[in-house]
Amino acid sequence: MGIRLPPHSHCRVCEAIVPEGEESCSTECANRVREEQYAERQKGVTLFVVVILVLTGVFALSLFL
Numbered sequence: 823m824g825i826r827l828p829p830h831s832h833c834r835v836c837e838a839i840v841p842e843g844e845e846s847c848s849t850e851c852a853n854r855v856r857e858e859q860y861a862e863r864q865k866g867v868t869l870f871v872v873v874i875l876v877l878t879g880v881f882a883l884s885l886f887l
Contacts, residue, residue: 829842835851846852 830839833847835854838847840847
C-alpha cells in the first residue's frame with residue numbers, strides 16, 4: 823500500500839506540492855500565473871474587437887451592394 827499524503831494541491835506552474843487551496847508555491851510562480859491570466863484576457867479582448875470589426879465590415883458592404 824502507498825504512502826498517504828495529507829490533502830494538498832500542486833503549483834500551477836512548477837507542480838510543486840502546496841497546501842490545499844493554494845495556487846502557487848512562490849511569488850515567482852504567482853507572478854507567472856498572473857501574467858498568463860492577463861495574456862489570456864488580452865487574447866479574448868483582441869478576438870472580440872476583431873469579430874466586431876469583421877461584422878461591421880460585412881454589414882457596411884451589404885449596404886453598398
